[in-house]
Amino acid sequence: MEGNTILCPLVDDIIEDIECIENRDVVDEMITEESLPNKYKRKSNWKEICRKCKWHNY
Incomplete structure (x- = not known):
């Protein structure tokens, strides 16, 4: 992952x-x-899934 990207569990992709x-x-x-x-x-x-994601409150 680079700079402003994250692994999204909704689509299992960056x-x-x-x-x-x-x-x-x-x-x-x-x-x-x-x-x-x-x-x-x-x-x-x-x-x-989104609520439980570590990035949800980022």
Whole structure:
């Protein structure tokens, strides 16, 4: 991983930190779920996965 990237457990891949922040904001109901790309919502418990991620409160 480099600079502003993290391993996201929602997609099991490296993403930009800003994508992580946007995902977290959806899970924390700060922005609407419709703004989140479907690739992050494929896992049935995606919100819980995001909440438990070590990067959730980064």
